[in-house]
Ligand code: UDP
């Protein structure tokens with residue numbers, strides 16, 4: 001029998017653990033596959049870990065990784081995938097927004113021979129307007145800058161074959177942006193659509209600020225095109241400045257109003273100052289990433305687990 005691992009990062013999800021486990025077990029094709037459910041407690045401050053441990057004591061299919069602090073959704077996912085032992089790994093959220101009844105469809109596609117089965121969220125009333133619109137705009141910008149193509153509505157609800165998992169676990173890059181890496185990886189991929197449920201309990205862990213950071217991270221970890229933008233912009237502005245010289249000389253009149261000249265100079269200084277800072281910031285961001293990467297720190301630290309051989 002093949003084994004399927006289900007990897008679920010959980011950050012303050014105490015009321016979702018039990019219902020999600022029950023739902024997964026009721027939809028899982030038990031007679032055909034072995035399975036393991038791995039919860040990653042990403043430094044929760046509520047009773048998430050106790051809940052998981054309680055279930056793990058009664059159910060030999062349930063495992064947990066307790067991270068030493070909050071390392072963020074993407075790193076928590078990486079931890080779970082690294083420790084999973086299945087012939088394929090399914091990642092999903094802890095709040096039931098990723099419908100557990102889709103497990104069967106994911107597995108069916110895998111059995112058809114696909115290495116990666118990802119999912120596309122069809123928008124319904126359970127997707128907030130901000131998420132919908134910002135997602136749309138972001139994926140446009142991302143696809144243009146990063147030269148890979150993330151489809152609209154894809155998130156971290158997918159199945160990966162062991163083959164892909166082996167490659168993926170070898171990635172030790174900071175600022176993981178898994179949904180951007182997946183199209184980059186290639187392999188035989190297919191998608192299924194789903195309508196998200198409402199979050200069962202608790203509230204979203206992705207504030208606007210976190211979404212913005214993930215967005216910037218996504219682009220800068222997969223592409224250096226923003227640096228090209230600095231060069232193009234610089235060249236264009238220099239060219240415009242050179243072209244402007246003859247106009248200034250021709251239109252020179254000794255009695256022109258002095259304030260007008262002052263104002264235009266000030267605006268120009270502010271404009272170019274802002275532009276230079278933005279470009280410097282962009283370069284700085286990449287240097288910062290190099291700095292963090294060369295330290296080779298682990299992406300996550302496991303404090304405790306009940307996974308055999310790792311205890
Ligand atoms: N999550 C996590 N660490 C974090 C933030 C989120 O493990 O620092 C988990 C969270 O428990 C959930 C998943 O990542 O299982 C997605 O988070 P959420 O549902 O809040 O995001 P949304 O669906 O609103 O985008």
Ligand code: MG
Pocket residue numbers: 093095097199204
């Ligand atoms: Mg959610």
